[in-house]
Amino acid sequence: MAMLHTVNKSPFEKRSLDGALSHAVDGAAILMIEDGIYGALKGTAVSGKIEKALATLKIYVLGPDLKARGMTEDQVVDGVKVVDYAGFVDLVTEYDKVQAWL
Amino acid sequence: MKLAVLVNEGPYQHQSADSALQFVKAAIEKGHEIFRVFFYHDGVNNGTRFAIPPQDDRNITVEWSKLADSHKIDLVVCIAAAQRRGILDENEAKRQGKSGDNIAPGFRISGLGQLIEAGIQAERLVVFGD
Amino acid sequence: MAEPWEEDEGPVKKFMFVNRKAPYGTVYALESLEVVLISAAFDQDVSLVFMDDGVYQIKKGQDSKGIGMKNFSPTYRALEGYDIEKLFVEKESMESRGLTAEDMIVPVEVLSKDELTSLMEEQDVILTF
Numbered sequence: 001m002a003m004l005h006t007v008n009k010s011p012f013e014k015r016s017l018d019g020a021l022s023h024a025v026d027g028a029a030i031l032m033i034e035d036g037i038y039g040a041l042k043g044t045a046v047s048g049k050i051e052k053a054l055a056t057l058k059i060y061v062l063g064p065d066l067k068a069r070g071m072t073e074d075q076v077v078d079g080v081k082v083v084d085y086a087g088f089v090d091l092v093t094e095y096d097k098v099q100a101w102l
Numbered sequence: 103m104k105l106a107v108l109v110n111e112g113p114y115q116h117q118s119a120d121s122a123l124q125f126v127k128a129a130i131e132k133g134h135e136i137f138r139v140f141f142y143h144d145g146v147n148n149g150t151r152f153a154i155p156p157q158d159d160r161n162i163t164v165e166w167s168k169l170a171d172s173h174k175i176d177l178v179v180c181i182a183a184a185q186r187r188g189i190l191d192e193n194e195a196k197r198q199g200k201s202g203d204n205i206a207p208g209f210r211i212s213g214l215g216q217l218i219e220a221g222i223q224a225e226r227l228v229v230f231g232d
Numbered sequence: 233m234a235e236p237w238e239e240d241e242g243p244v245k246k247f248m249f250v251n252r253k254a255p256y257g258t259v260y261a262l263e264s265l266e267v268v269l270i271s272a273a274f275d276q277d278v279s280l281v282f283m284d285d286g287v288y289q290i291k292k293g294q295d296s297k298g299i300g301m302k303n304f305s306p307t308y309r310a311l312e313g314y315d316i317e318k319l320f321v322e323k324e325s326m327e328s329r330g331l332t333a334e335d336m337i338v339p340v341e342v343l344s345k346d347e348l349t350s351l352m353e354e355q356d357v358i359l360t361f
Contacts, residue, residue, distance in 0.1 A: 008118075008231075019283075023345065085125060085127070086132060089129045092129075093134070093225075098358070099358040100228070100231065100358075100360045102231045102360050102361075110361065143259060214267050214270040218270060221357040222276065227357050227359070
């Protein structure tokens with residue numbers, strides 16, 4: 001029984017990413033979409049948090065939202081997987097429920 | 103799988119409606135069933151047919167209407183939220199004594215119970231909001 | 233073992249409504265409460281969670297006359313009459329805002345972040361507003 005947490009706001013705007021990280025149990029997944037993608041990037045004040053979380057969580061970022069905002073896949077923290085909308089759908093069906101951190 | 107979607111925000115103001123549209127399209131392409139898309143809060147504004155976005159940009163309401171038509175997606179606008187924000191169908195307009203209605207094709211106005219029912223009947227409920 | 237008249241009840245799922253936003257500044261607190269009230273008619277296993285700024289939704293003593301908005305906080309007291317009795321507040325959210333359970337307009341169960349996390353894991357459907 002594992003949960004998919006979606007985060008759609010920037011970690012510099014809201015504390016939604018923190019909310020997801022602090023309420024995700026080992027084996028859960030986090031998917032960053034929309035402005036949430038800024039949480040997936042290397043070299044920011046939150047990159048360390050994501051690197052640490054990768055030890056116990058699967059972390060994903062929505063590729064189209066990265067691209068729209070001028071970010072490339074190699075700017076994403078190593079270990080964070082980039083998925084498209086089809087991948088988003090797969091995550092929703094693979095995990096047994098979804099919690100949106102708005 | 104049977105999926106349900108909740109859209110909490112209006113078109114253009116937030117990316118929620120766009121994300122929901124892309125998600126629903128991808129889910130359909132993968133052969134999943136969309137049990138219902140429920141629009142709440144400002145999400146009800148997705149359901150007005152009077153929007154005239156610029157020609158060179160997407161028309162979010164029309165995108166929803168197209169999906170309703172081509173794949174029989176059940177698009178439900180919450181009546182309480184719709185009343186607050188002025189989204190009416192013909193019946194509501196008559197009932198409330200308003201001079202017109204504005205609901206877009208493919209959308210229907212109904213109660214919050216439809217959201218709970220979607221949570222019960224669908225295997226997954228995905229929320230798009232702010 | 234279900235009695236014959238109980239067999240057509242339909243599925244009962246664990247629904248959790250998560251409130252993370254303050255009241256009045258946005259509509260989410262008011263309109264999410266409306267969803268919770270409707271959910272009572274469906275005989276589901278409903279939990280209502282207040283965390284982050286959501287804890288402010290159930291703070292006592294709200295007087296919204298001056299801002300011209302309806303004070304809907306008394307409606308939280310009506311939940312009990314609808315058999316919605318599982319109200320939870322996240323301890324860390326409450327304490328970091330200088331509040332205690334005594335500040336709340338309704339009786340709540342205070343859960344630590346870890347306890348709330350476990351409760352979230354038990355749910356079938358989680359709705360955030």
